[in-house]
Amino acid sequence: MADDSGSWDAVALDSERAPKVVVEPSRGRRRAGGPGGPGSARExxxxxxxxxxxxxxxxxxxxxxxxxxxxxxxxxxxxxxxxxxxxxxxxxxxxxxxxxxxxxxxxxxxxxxxxxxxxxxxxxxxxxxxxxxxxxxxxxxxxxxxxxxxxxxxxxxxxxxxxxxxxxxxxxxxxxxxxxxxxxxxxxxxxxxxxxxxxxxxxxxxxxxxxxxxxxxxxxxxxxxxxxxxxxxxxxxxxxxxxxxxxxxxxxxxxxxxxxxxxxxxxxxxxxxxxxxxxxxxxxxxxxxxxxxxxxxxxxxxxxxxxxxxxxxxxxxxxxxxxxxxxxxxxxxxxxxxxxxxxxxxxxxxxxxxxxxxxxxxxxxxxxAEPKPTATATAASKPITIPPEQISVQVRNGTGVTGVAKKASAGLTAAGFRASWLMGVVQRQNTKPTVIRYGPARADSVRTLAASIPFAKLQKVDALGTRIEVVVGSEWAKPKAVKTAAEQAAPEYETRTAAQNLCG
Known part of the structure; x- marks a missing residue:
């Protein structure tokens, strides 16, 4: 096809056979360019x-x-x-x-x-x-x-x-x-x-x-x-x-x-x-x-x-x-x-x-195009800096119901975390709230996890060191997708819906 300078890009196809590039000089003035073909630049x-x-x-x-x-x-x-x-x-x-x-x-x-x-x-x-x-x-x-x-x-x-x-x-x-x-x-x-x-x-x-x-x-x-x-x-x-x-x-x-x-x-x-x-x-x-x-x-x-x-x-x-x-x-x-x-x-x-x-x-x-965070929400908590894909989580069953930990692990994986579940149940069974247990070195990562499962309670356990555990309670809900502060600051893109494009 021709660009605005008059150079000509064309291909001649015969039905469904492979395309054959045709390169010939145009009848009018043209600049050298890519694939060529016959016909005036204006046409x-x-x-x-x-x-x-x-x-x-x-x-x-x-x-x-x-x-x-x-x-x-x-x-x-x-x-x-x-x-x-x-x-x-x-x-x-x-x-x-x-x-x-x-x-x-x-x-x-x-x-x-x-x-x-x-x-x-x-x-x-x-x-x-x-x-x-x-x-x-x-x-x-x-x-x-x-x-x-x-x-x-x-x-x-x-x-x-x-x-x-x-x-x-x-x-x-x-x-x-x-x-x-x-x-x-x-x-x-x-x-x-x-x-x-x-x-x-x-x-x-x-x-x-x-x-x-x-x-x-x-x-x-x-x-x-x-x-x-x-x-x-x-x-x-x-x-x-x-x-x-x-x-x-x-x-x-x-x-x-x-x-x-x-x-x-x-x-x-x-x-x-x-x-x-x-x-x-x-x-x-x-x-x-x-x-x-x-x-x-x-x-x-x-x-x-x-x-x-x-x-x-x-x-x-x-x-x-x-x-x-x-x-x-x-x-x-x-x-x-x-x-x-x-x-x-x-x-x-x-x-x-x-x-x-x-x-x-x-x-x-x-x-x-995402809604801007409110000033209150921004000031209420520290920014999230660790993305989910960098966070490993062990999931335990705290309800006594078979399969809960496996299901919760799948939900966290879908939200981007590196989650794995452990067989059996913890000693404290039939608990309602989900608990996030973490070592003192993982405070930054826990902010990300807590944003994904805001219904959970936090519990710092020195003995866990660099590990993070999620003890699933009966009030478990699907984890939310979480973005870091840098990702949230990503620019919005220029968009319009079909309804917005109508004459009116």
């Missing part, structure tokens, strides 16, 4: 804008279909699959990460359609938009993170279209698809984010248009007038109800409107509005069938996701706009540069430390 930039909206539409498929009366067999049969190695993957239970990719495919489009939508003359399949969608452990919350296409990454070693081994190399994230298709793109994203991709969804922009029209259009809003010659969109300030073609133009409009950051915000407004419309229409058996058909015809997924679609749909039936959260990757420099292959490239540089923390919190289902 390439237009195509890029189209694709920026397509991955967003794919997220709606899972959300909206889950609110329907369920995936009927004939609807599930319409889902097309793609070949991609995802390891064992994830079933319909537990948390999962889904890679959403926008691909420029023109199946079923006429020459008139391509001209009307100003898509350029070059056919093929190209990946330009990438998002990671995380579904929480209990499937009650969805977090969507957009991945900038020009992110500087290390592209893993792979084989090219001729089967030759290519060593690991630096490049832009979008190049991974050009070099090795969806498989290499997935591998690159896993390496750069630290997350494991469980499922894959691919969507084309023609399907995007059909979905918007199927729901009867969407509301979009703008604080300033839009008169974008590249997309042909003209809107006055305020809220407008737009059809598929207008919505696509709204998502791709860029110059003079906050550039890439402004465009990303408009796309979030659009997706939130599309989600709202989909949830309202999908419950109607007549209109819902039309909407679902449009959605399912626009996507292709991995085989595992297709298999689990009915169960996932049922689990998503209660999803609301407040349950869908959009997050931004922490950026160090959105106009950075890097010397790649002897050529200076414009790239997006992440704040690597904060980005890793973001994805780790997402993977753990931890909130990205």
């Amino acid at each position: 390439a930039v237009r195509r890029r804008r189209n694709l920026m909206a397509t991955a967003a539409a794919s997220a709606v498929v899972l959300f909206a279909s889950g609110a329907a009366w369920g995936f009927q067999e004939f609807l599930q049969g319409k889902i097309q699959t793609v070949d991609i190695d995802l390891g064992e993957g994830s079933g319909p239970k537990g948390s999962m990460n889904i890679l959403l990719a926008g691909v420029d495919r023109r199946d079923g489009m006429s020459t008139a359609d391509i001209k009307r939508l100003r898509l350029g003359r070059e056919a093929g399949a190209r990946s330009d938009t990438m998002m990671l969608m995380h579904i929480s452990e209990d499937h009650s919350k969805v977090t969507v993170v957009s991945l900038p296409r020009d992110t500087l990454v290390n592209i893993p070693a792979h084989k090219d279209s001729e089967g030759k081994r290519v060593p690991m190399q630096q490049g832009k994230l979008t190049w991974a698809y050009s070099y090795g298709g969806r498989q290499l793109m997935k591998d690159t994203i896993e390496d750069h984010t630290g997350l494991v991709v469980d499922h894959y969804v691919e969507v084309n922009f023609l399907g995007f248009l059909k979905v918007v029209d199927a729901v009867g259009g969407v509301d979009v809003c703008t604080e300033q007038a839009i008169d974008d010659r590249a997309s042909g969109l003209k809107l006055s300030p305020g809220t407008h109800h737009v059809d598929g073609a207008q919505a696509l133009a709204f998502a791709r409009a860029r110059h003079g409107l906050g550039e890439d950051i402004g465009r990303m915000q408009r796309q979030q407004v659009f997706l939130s509005s599309l989600l709202k419309q989909s949830l309202s229409k999908i419950k109607d058996p007549v209109r819902g069938t039309k909407v679902l058909n449009a959605m399912l015809e626009s996507v292709r997924v991995d085989a595992g996701l297709k298999k689990d679609a009915p169960k996932l749909a049922d689990q998503f039936k209660d999803l609301s706009l407040d349950d869908v959260e959009f997050a931004k990757v922490p950026i160090a420099n959105q106009a950075g540069s890097a010397l790649i292959g002897g050529v200076n490239q414009s790239v997006v540089l992440w704040d690597e430390s904060e980005a890793r923390k973001l994805f780790k919190r997402i993977d753990r289902d931890e909130p990205l």
Whole structure:
């Protein structure tokens, strides 16, 4: 795809065969860059804008279909699959990460359609938009993170279209698809984010248009007038109800409107509005069938996701706009540069430390924006300095009920502690309160443990030395997750729910 400088990144795909990189000089002036291909820079930039909206539409498929009366067999049969190695993957239970990719495919489009939508003359399949969608452990919350296409990454070693081994190399994230298709793109994203991709969804922009029209259009809003010659969109300030073609133009409009950051915000407004419309229409058996058909015809997924679609749909039936959260990757420099292959490239540089923390919190289902501690709570106790993973705890049964110590040990382990349980019961049986017994050298560690099980009583025992024991009482409750003072001071990340993104 073309970047804003006019350099051209492209890949020509023939059906499902391995991608072949095409490198030819463009007809207009261009700077040397990454993978190349034919076509003017202006057409390439237009195509890029189209694709920026397509991955967003794919997220709606899972959300909206889950609110329907369920995936009927004939609807599930319409889902097309793609070949991609995802390891064992994830079933319909537990948390999962889904890679959403926008691909420029023109199946079923006429020459008139391509001209009307100003898509350029070059056919093929190209990946330009990438998002990671995380579904929480209990499937009650969805977090969507957009991945900038020009992110500087290390592209893993792979084989090219001729089967030759290519060593690991630096490049832009979008190049991974050009070099090795969806498989290499997935591998690159896993390496750069630290997350494991469980499922894959691919969507084309023609399907995007059909979905918007199927729901009867969407509301979009703008604080300033839009008169974008590249997309042909003209809107006055305020809220407008737009059809598929207008919505696509709204998502791709860029110059003079906050550039890439402004465009990303408009796309979030659009997706939130599309989600709202989909949830309202999908419950109607007549209109819902039309909407679902449009959605399912626009996507292709991995085989595992297709298999689990009915169960996932049922689990998503209660999803609301407040349950869908959009997050931004922490950026160090959105106009950075890097010397790649002897050529200076414009790239997006992440704040690597904060980005890793973001994805780790997402993977753990931890909130990205947490309430600030009150002054009273801060002053009432000393700060926690020792993390749970550095604390070893021996668990004893103080109730006389078989299995209590083992269960309590499992709970402490789940909270991050290194817990082990001892056979038998202590002499004092049938006690109600849980007791934390510790040696004088472990006072700092005990503060962490006491924060995790605040219902317990503390008892300092000199003879324990460096050991910590938990004597489980009948009032035992599930331990809480605990963070150190340094972890609590971690920055909040910029997020907005789908409900907050609506025009209003």
